Amino acid sequence: MLRLDDASLYASYDPSGMLQTALGLSRQVRDAWEIGRAARLPALPRSPAHVVVAGMGGSAIGGDLLAASLGARLSVPLTVVRDSRLPRYVGPESVVIATSYSGETEETLAVTTEAQRAGATVLAITSGGRLAEMAARGGGGVVRIPAGFAPRAALGYLMVPALAALERWGLVDSCAEDVEEAARVVEEVASESGPAVPTIRNPAKRLARELTGRIPAVYAGSPELEAAARRWKCQFNENSKTLAAWNAFPELTHNETVGWGAPPEVRAVVSVIVLLGGDEPERALRRIRVTTELAFRHAAGTHEVRGRGRRALSRLLSLVQLGDLVSIYLACLRGIDPTPVEAIETVKRRMRDEA
């Protein structure tokens, strides 16, 4: 029996159940949509100029996925800030969505204070902590999401209520069908790549096996999929405890391809994963093929994975679901618990102690 087909592996290496939580993404998306639909929202400024989603790590990626899934449908620009400072243009006509799962992240708290000082409309999405208190005290809205997850495993809860808020504020057209389609395709991916499906028929387990001992370089086939590539990279970091890189076509053909001239022993440990949406124009696919032939031929391996669904949200979240599972299987293959992120906690603790 192949290692990933042995159920006892998960009991030994995944005692906190990261795999089961990841498999629940579709449920989380549906539940989070209801939470967002029911939440009390602050009133919008009279003429909202833009939306800033502020957060770090697993709480920030939801902002990238949101921006990518809505794209040109948004009636105002949406930017993601991963910093302790807000741009100076944030003021009374700004909407700031502060996302922090714990509600205790230093950078996000600092940005929320700045947003309040600037007179922006603030909506916090959090499971609690000081962020919930601050937002409520400052007259902003608070969407409370369920506690008890690792932040990165609460992606649906962190992201989807913001989508509901944008819709309810009238900054985007109806998103109900996007959410429903996304939940459905995510469910399909989970059932095809779950632990009970043997490796031979399981795309996530197979890819995890191929990546053992390698550094994954995750390349989005188009800018629309950048956020998914970044998520894959971060999940390899946090769940599999390994180095990883991400980039996107066509930008990477203007710089990173040259980096494939690295010494052979370096290239030999890097495996390329190209994320495709399935709707790439012929010329974009041609660019990917040419690059694969010229630059990636010395890689340890090149793999292509395809998102599902007609809508951007579906393509992104189906890729996220697959990547999350690959990263957890890779951790278990390495004999590592995917849940603890000691390196993140240690820096936070040191910084708190020195404050």
Ligand code: F6R
């Ligand atoms: C941990 C994780 C981290 C956190 C980040 C910010 O699972 O993914 O990237 O998301 O350290 O913490 P929160 O999300 O609590 O604001």
